[in-house]
Amino acid sequence: MDDSLPQLNRAEYTRRMNRVIDHIDRHLDGALETAELADIANFSRFHFHRIFAAWMGETIGDYVRRRRLETAAFHLSCGSQASVLEVALSTGFGSGEALARAFRQKFGCSPSAWRDGTRERLAALAAGLRQAREEANSNPDQVNGSGGQAGFLPLGEYGDSQSPNGENQMEVHVIDLPAVTIAYQRHIGPYGMSIGEFWRNTMSPWMHSHGLDSATCYGVGHDDPSITAPEKCRYDACVEVPQGFKNGGQASISTLPGGRYAVAQFKGQATTIAAAWNSLIREWLPSSGLQCDDRPLFERFSPQTALNPQTGEFTCELCVPVRAL
Structure with missing residues (x-):
């Protein structure tokens, strides 16, 4: 297997690494062993850790910890009524205390404070996006449009919470x-x-x-x-x-x-x-x-x-x- 690695083109590497990344996201609540991930990618178990780190810019352990924490943060901020313990267990943390420690280290607050501060956090992000749009619009060389195949913003880039006509409703x-x-x-x-x-x-x-x-x-x-x-x-x-x-x-x-x-x-x-x-x-x-x-x-x-x-x-x-x- 090792001898074949130099012959693999970039597209093949990409497909194999995507399989691993997708598997991690689907199994954040379970054990994620390096050997299993190497088998999913069909790469050498001995070399996979180095391959992953070179490809992703972070080790497997760091990537998994980051994805677990970011997924927990997303669930806490999108209206979920689950308890902190339920969110912790569903994202691979062994306890609510483990999630709380990770939150304080990463975000400087508790999971509950993170959930309670969602509106303020989004308002600050929206203000930053508005400023960026204004700066782009003031630049005549800036290409009009901001993302997507047809110029759309991808999900997650939050702007104002209201629609353009001032209403806050949709069908x-x-x-x-x-x-x-x-x-x-x-x-x-x-x-x-x-x-x-x-x-x-x-x-x-x-x-x-x-x-x-x-x-x-x-x-x-x-x-x-x-x-x-x-x-x-x-x-x-x-x-x-x-x-x-x-x-x-x-x-x-x-x-x-x-x-x-x-x-x-x-x-x-x-x-x-x-x-x-x-x-x-x-x-x-x-x-x-x-x-x-x-x-x-x-x-x-x-x-x-x-x-x-x-x-x-x-x-x-x-x-x-x-x-x-």
């Missing part, structure tokens, strides 16, 4: 969605305009070369940039593919889980989709009698109709996986 339907087989390519780095460039320069040409121009697309932002460092944020540009699809070596194949989702229709300018996500997760969800579960949140859209070139409006569905409180 949300709770429905069952089927599981979907997807091909995806992953972008690691700050959300924003680089996501749009990733769709345009990497994902869209790949879709075209595989006859997928009209297939349904999904944008999956795995991390909340109010919690995760920008350079470590993960975003998957995804397209629906048929069973048995041959990916041609560049994309990874996975399944977007089916089940119960809260689905809200978004139609508006790119700069307002962040506010729509904020309203859906921070306002509608806590009052719905539901809570977000561990499946990914995503934007679903048709690449052919998502963007109105005349008005600049972007249309998509905001999909939040939910279960009862």
Whole structure:
């Protein structure tokens, strides 16, 4: 196995490491042994720790601890009624005290204080985003638009909590969605305009070369940039593919889980989709009698109709996986 490593191209490395990262996220509440992760990646057990650290910029242990803590922080800030102990156990901490120690070390506060300070934290982030937009708009050389294939902001970049007309309501339907087989390519780095460039320069040409121009697309932002460092944020540009699809070596194949989702229709300018996500997760969800579960949140859209070139409006569905409180 070791002798074959130099012959593996970057796309193959990417697919193998994505398998490991996805497995970690799905099993944060369990034991994650290095040997098991090496087998999932089909890399040498002896060398895998070094390979992972070189690829991700942090050791396996540091990555797992960070993901457990960030997932716990997200659940505490998105309206979950679970106790601190329940959140701790669901994210791989052995006790509420262990989670509290990790929180104080990382965020300088207790898990309860983190949950109580969600509104203030988001307000500060929104103010920073507004300032960044104003600075970008004042620069005539700045490209108009801020992310996504059609210029949309990825989920997690929160703006004002209200819609552009000052209201704080949206029509949300709770429905069952089927599981979907997807091909995806992953972008690691700050959300924003680089996501749009990733769709345009990497994902869209790949879709075209595989006859997928009209297939349904999904944008999956795995991390909340109010919690995760920008350079470590993960975003998957995804397209629906048929069973048995041959990916041609560049994309990874996975399944977007089916089940119960809260689905809200978004139609508006790119700069307002962040506010729509904020309203859906921070306002509608806590009052719905539901809570977000561990499946990914995503934007679903048709690449052919998502963007109105005349008005600049972007249309998509905001999909939040939910279960009862």
